[in-house]
Amino acid sequence: MNGKATTIRTRLERGRSALGPALELVHTGRAPTRAVLTAELGVTRATAGAVAAELEALGLIQVDSRPGAAAGSQGRPSHRLAVNDSGPVVLAAQIHADGYRAALVGLGGRTVATAPGRKTVSADPAQVLGAVVDAGAQLLRDSGRRCVGAGLAVPSAVAEPEGTALNPLHLAWPAGSPVRDIFAEQVREAGIAGPAFAGNDVNLAALAEHRHGAGRGAQHLLCVATGHRGVGGALVVDGRLHTGSSGLALEVGHLTVNPDGRPCYCGGRGCLDVETDPLAFLTAAGLAPGPETSLLQQSRELLRGQYGDPAVRAACEELIDRLGLGLAGLVNILNPDRIVLGGLHRELLDADPERLRAVVADRSLWGRSGGVPILPCTLDHNSLVGAAELAWQPVLDDPLAALAASQGPA
Amino acid sequence: MNGKATTIRTRLERGRSALGPALELVHTGRAPTRAVLTAELGVTRATAGAVAAELEALGLIQVDSRPGAAAGSQGRPSHRLAVNDSGPVVLAAQIHADGYRAALVGLGGRTVATAPGRKTVSADPAQVLGAVVDAGAQLLRDSGRRCVGAGLAVPSAVAEPEGTALNPLHLAWPAGSPVRDIFAEQVREAGIAGPAFAGNDVNLAALAEHRHGAGRGAQHLLCVATGHRGVGGALVVDGRLHTGSSGLALEVGHLTVNPDGRPCYCGGRGCLDVETDPLAFLTAAGLAPGPETSLLQQSRELLRGQYGDPAVRAACEELIDRLGLGLAGLVNILNPDRIVLGGLHRELLDADPERLRAVVADRSLWGRSGGVPILPCTLDHNSLVGAAELAWQPVLDDPLAALAASQGPA
DNA sequence: TGAGTTTGTGCCGCACCTAAACAAACTACG
DNA sequence: CGTAGTTTGTTTAGGTGCGGCACAAACTCA
Numbered sequence: 082m083n084g085k086a087t088t089i090r091t092r093l094e095r096g097r098s099a100l101g102p103a104l105e106l107v108h109t110g111r112a113p114t115r116a117v118l119t120a121e122l123g124v125t126r127a128t129a130g131a132v133a134a135e136l137e138a139l140g141l142i143q144v145d146s147r148p149g150a151a152a153g154s155q156g157r158p159s160h161r162l163a164v165n166d167s168g169p170v171v172l173a174a175q176i177h178a179d180g181y182r183a184a185l186v187g188l189g190g191r192t193v194a195t196a197p198g199r200k201t202v203s204a205d206p207a208q209v210l211g212a213v214v215d216a217g218a219q220l221l222r223d224s225g226r227r228c229v230g231a232g233l234a235v236p237s238a239v240a241e242p243e244g245t246a247l248n249p250l251h252l253a254w255p256a257g258s259p260v261r262d263i264f265a266e267q268v269r270e271a272g273i274a275g276p277a278f279a280g281n282d283v284n285l286a287a288l289a290e291h292r293h294g295a296g297r298g299a300q301h302l303l304c305v306a307t308g309h310r311g312v313g314g315a316l317v318v319d320g321r322l323h324t325g326s327s328g329l330a331l332e333v334g335h336l337t338v339n340p341d342g343r344p345c346y347c348g349g350r351g352c353l354d355v356e357t358d359p360l361a362f363l364t365a366a367g368l369a370p371g372p373e374t375s376l377l378q379q380s381r382e383l384l385r386g387q388y389g390d391p392a393v394r395a396a397c398e399e400l401i402d403r404l405g406l407g408l409a410g411l412v413n414i415l416n417p418d419r420i421v422l423g424g425l426h427r428e429l430l431d432a433d434p435e436r437l438r439a440v441v442a443d444r445s446l447w448g449r450s451g452g453v454p455i456l457p458c459t460l461d462h463n464s465l466v467g468a469a470e471l472a473w474q475p476v477l478d479d480p481l482a483a484l485a486a487s488q489g490p491a
Numbered sequence: 492m493n494g495k496a497t498t499i500r501t502r503l504e505r506g507r508s509a510l511g512p513a514l515e516l517v518h519t520g521r522a523p524t525r526a527v528l529t530a531e532l533g534v535t536r537a538t539a540g541a542v543a544a545e546l547e548a549l550g551l552i553q554v555d556s557r558p559g560a561a562a563g564s565q566g567r568p569s570h571r572l573a574v575n576d577s578g579p580v581v582l583a584a585q586i587h588a589d590g591y592r593a594a595l596v597g598l599g600g601r602t603v604a605t606a607p608g609r610k611t612v613s614a615d616p617a618q619v620l621g622a623v624v625d626a627g628a629q630l631l632r633d634s635g636r637r638c639v640g641a642g643l644a645v646p647s648a649v650a651e652p653e654g655t656a657l658n659p660l661h662l663a664w665p666a667g668s669p670v671r672d673i674f675a676e677q678v679r680e681a682g683i684a685g686p687a688f689a690g691n692d693v694n695l696a697a698l699a700e701h702r703h704g705a706g707r708g709a710q711h712l713l714c715v716a717t718g719h720r721g722v723g724g725a726l727v728v729d730g731r732l733h734t735g736s737s738g739l740a741l742e743v744g745h746l747t748v749n750p751d752g753r754p755c756y757c758g759g760r761g762c763l764d765v766e767t768d769p770l771a772f773l774t775a776a777g778l779a780p781g782p783e784t785s786l787l788q789q790s791r792e793l794l795r796g797q798y799g800d801p802a803v804r805a806a807c808e809e810l811i812d813r814l815g816l817g818l819a820g821l822v823n824i825l826n827p828d829r830i831v832l833g834g835l836h837r838e839l840l841d842a843d844p845e846r847l848r849a850v851v852a853d854r855s856l857w858g859r860s861g862g863v864p865i866l867p868c869t870l871d872h873n874s875l876v877g878a879a880e881l882a883w884q885p886v887l888d889d890p891l892a893a894l895a896a897s898q899g900p901a
Numbered sequence: 902t903g904a905g906t907t908t909g910t911g912c913c914g915c916a917c918c919t920a921a922a923c924a925a926a927c928t929a930c931g
Numbered sequence: 932c933g934t935a936g937t938t939t940g941t942t943t944a945g946g947t948g949c950g951g952c953a954c955a956a957a958c959t960c961a
Binding site: 238240247300301314325326327331332333334336341347349350351410411415443444 | 648650657710711724728733734735736737738739740741742743745746747750751757758759760761816820821823824825826827828853854856857
C-alpha cells in the first residue's frame with residue numbers, strides 16, 4: 082500500500098534529503114572526505130559541502146580542517162570527515178543466556194562506555210531489562226553524553242511489528258513476551274531520551290558486521306552463528322536487515338543437513354540446529370558436555386587447543402560437512418555474495434577453512450563457478466553494536482527529525 | 492558502493508520524481524482515481540493532478556472526465572484513471588520446452604495481441620530467439636503500436652548482470668548461453684525500439700502474479716511452481732523481484748523433503764525437485780509417464796479427472812506432504828506473507844487445499860500462530876506477462892527518460 | 902434550494918539543488 | 932624558486948518541483 086509512498090517520500094518531505102545518506106556514508110566509513118562524499122552521493126560539491134556543514138552543526142560529524150589532515154596525491158588536500166567523537170550516543174543492551182550487558186555506542190559503531198557484564202538471570206523480563214537499563218542509565222550519567230535512542234538484542238526471534246520474543250529458549254522468559262515494549266517502558270522510566278527498539282541477536286550481529294566488520298561492502302550478506310545451543314541466521318540486503326514480512330525470516334535451524342541424523346523437536350530429523358551446535362560438537366567428540374552456558378566456550382577451547390586429537394578432528398570435520406550442506410542450501414535459496422560465520426561455526430571455519438569452502442562449493446548449484454567468500458566475524462560484541470545500529474537507524478534515515486524527536490519532548 | 496546514491500537519486504535527478512510511482516499505481520490498478528492517487532503518493536491534490544496530466548500527455552494513461560464515470564458516495568465524483576488502451580506496448584517472449592510464444596502487452600498487464608504458439612525447437616538459441624522476435628515484429632507491424640522495450644522468459648536460471656542462461660535443461664541449448672544479449676541483438680535487428688531483458692520464467696511469473704494476479708498486495712510473495720520437470724521458486728519483496736546478488740536466488744529445488752527419498756543429481760537425496768514434480772507424481776501413481784513435454788498435462792488430467800482413484804489420491808497426498816515440507820522450510824527462511832503456487836503444485840493445492848495448508852502450518856516454526864495464505868496462481872501465461880513487466884520496468888521507474896530513450900535513437 | 906462534502910485547479914512562495922565562476926592548497930616540473 | 936596544473940572548497944545566481952492556500956466544480960442529502 083504505502084510502499085511506493087515510502088519510495089518518493091525522500092523527495093517529498095522537506096529538509097535536506099541527502100542528509101541521511103551522507104551521515105550513513107560517514108557512519109560506515111565510506112566517506113572519509115568531502116570529495117568522496119560528493120562522488121558517493123552523486124551531487125555537486127556545493128551540495129555535499131552544505132550537507133557536511135549541516136551535519137557538523139548538528140554535532141554528528143567532525144570536519145578536520147587542519148592542513149595535512151588528508152594526504153592526497155595531487156591538488157588541494159581534502160578535509161577529513163569523521164563521526165563526532167563527543168557527539169550523541171545510543172544505549173545498547175544485550176541479553177544472553179549468562180546474563181546481560183549494556184554499553185553506550187557512538188556513530189561509527191564506536192563503543193564509548195561498557196558496563197561490566199552481569200550474570201543476573203530472572204524469569205521476569207521486566208526485572209532483567211530493568212537491570213540492564215539501569216546499568217545503561219548509570220553509564221549515561223557518568224559520561225554526560227546525549228542519548229538519542231536505545232536498542233536491545235535478545236536471543237530469540239522477535240516478531241514485528243509487535244516486538245515480542247517468540248522463543249526465548251535460553252532465558253526462562255515466557256514465549257511471546259513483549260520485550261520491545263517492556264524495554265521501551267524501562268528506558269522511558271529511566272529518563273533516557275529517544276525511541277527504543279529490539280531485535281534478534283544474530284540479526285543484529287549481522288547488521289553490525291555489515292556496517293563495521295567482515296560484511297562491509299557486501300550487497301547480500303548471509304550470517305550464520307551459534308550460541309551455546311541452536312543456530313541462527315540473518316540476511317542483510319543492500320544495507321538493510323531482511324527480516325521477512327513479520328520479522329521471522331532466516332530461521333535456518335531446521336534445514337535438513339543429515340538425512341540419517343538425530344530427531345529434532347521440530348518434527349524432522351538431522352536439522353542444522355541439532356547437528357551443528359556446540360552440544361552436537363561435544364557429543365560427536367565423545368566429550369561429556371558441561372553446563373549449558375559453557376558449551377560454546379568448552380567447544381572453542383577444544384578446537385583451538387586439541388585439534389590434533391583424532392576424535393576432536395573427526396567431530397570437527399563431521400560438523401563442517403553438515404554445516405557446509407546447510408550453507409549450500411541457503412546459498413541456493415538466497416544467493417548471497419558473502420557469508421560471515423559466528424560462534425562455533427566461526428571456530429569450525431578457522432579450524433579448516435578449505436574443507437568448509439569445498440563442501441559449500443560442491444553442494445551449491447552454482448558454487449563451481451566462483452564460490453561465495455566465507456569469512457569469520459570480526460567484531461567483538463557484534464550483537465551489542467548491532468543493537469546500537471538499530472537505535473541509530475532513525476538518525477541515519479532523517480537526522481533532523483530524529484534529533485528533534487529525542488530533544489523536543491525532553 | 493552506489494547503493495546509497497540510488498536512494499537519493501529520486502530526489503536529485505530532475506523531472507517529476509512522482510511520475511514513476513504514480514504510473515506504477517495506475518499500472519497495478521491501485522489508483523483508480525486522482526483522489527486515491529493523491530492519498531497513495533502522499534502528495535497534495537495539486538501535485539497528483541499535475542502528475543496525472545503529464546502521464547496523460549505522455550500517452551501512458553487515460554483520464555475519463557465524463558460525468559458519472561466514477562460513482563462516489565458523496566461529494567464531487569472523481570475522474571477515472573486508467574492505462575491508455577492505445578498507448579505504447581512492449582514485446583513479451585517466452586521460450587518453453589514445447590516451443591515459443593510472443594505477445595504484445597500494454598500497461599496494466601493487458602495482452603494486446605498474441606502470436607499462436609509455435610513448436611519450433613532448436614539447439615541454437617539464436618535461431619529460436621530470432622523466430623520469436625520475428626513473430627513479435629509481425630505483431631507490431633500489424634498493430635501499428637509503439638514499442639518501448641522487450642522482455643524474454645526462459646526456463647533456466649539467468650545470471651545477472653551477464654544475462655546468461657545457466658541451465659536451460661529442457662531446451663537443448665548450451666549452458667551459459669548469453670540469451671539476454673542474443674535476444675537484444677535480434678530485437679535490435681528487427682528494428683524494435685527500446686531495451687531488451689531476460690529472466691527466469693518462474694521469477695517472471697511471480698512478478699506478474701504480484702502485480703496483476705493472486706499476489707496483489709503481498710509484501711513478501713513466495714511463488715513455487717513446476718513445469719514438466721523440476722521445481723522453481725521466486726520471491727517478490729516490496730514489489731521487486733528478489734534475485735539475490737547474481738540472479739540465482741530461490742533455487743528451491745534441492746531442499747531435502749524426504750530423508751528416505753530417491754537420489755538427486757545434485758548429490759543429495761529426496762530433493763523437492765525430484766519428489767514433487769510431474770514425473771514424481773506419475774511415478775507415485777503407478778503410471779507410465781508419457782513424453783517429457785506432456786508430463787504436466789498428463790498429471791493435471793489425472794488429478795482433475797481421476798481423483799477418486801485410490802492410487803491417484805495416495806500419490807497426491809504423498810506429494811502434498813513433500814511439498815508442504817518444502818514450503819515450510821521456505822517459510823522458515825523467507826517468512827513470506829503469501830504463497831502462490833503454479834504448475835503441478837497448483838493442481839495439488841486445488842485437489843486438497845486443507846491438507847497442504849495443514850502440513851505447512853505444522854512444519855513451519857511459527858505456522859501455528861496464523862499460517863501463511865497459500866493460493867493458486869490466477870493469470871494465464873503469467874511468465875509472458877512477467878516478461879512484459881521486465882520491459883515495462885524502466886518506464887515505471889522513470890517514464891520521461893524511458894520514453895525518450897526508446898524514441899530518440901529511433 | 903441551500904448546506905455539506907469531496908474533487909480538481911490556479912497561483913504563490915519556499916526550499917533544495919545545479920551550474921558556474923572563483924578561491925584555496927597542494928604537486929610537478931623546469 | 933616560481934609557474935602551470937590539479938583537485939578541493941565556497942560563493943552566488945537561477946531553476947524547479949512541491950506544499951499551502953484559495954477557489955471553483957460537481958455531486959448528495961435534507
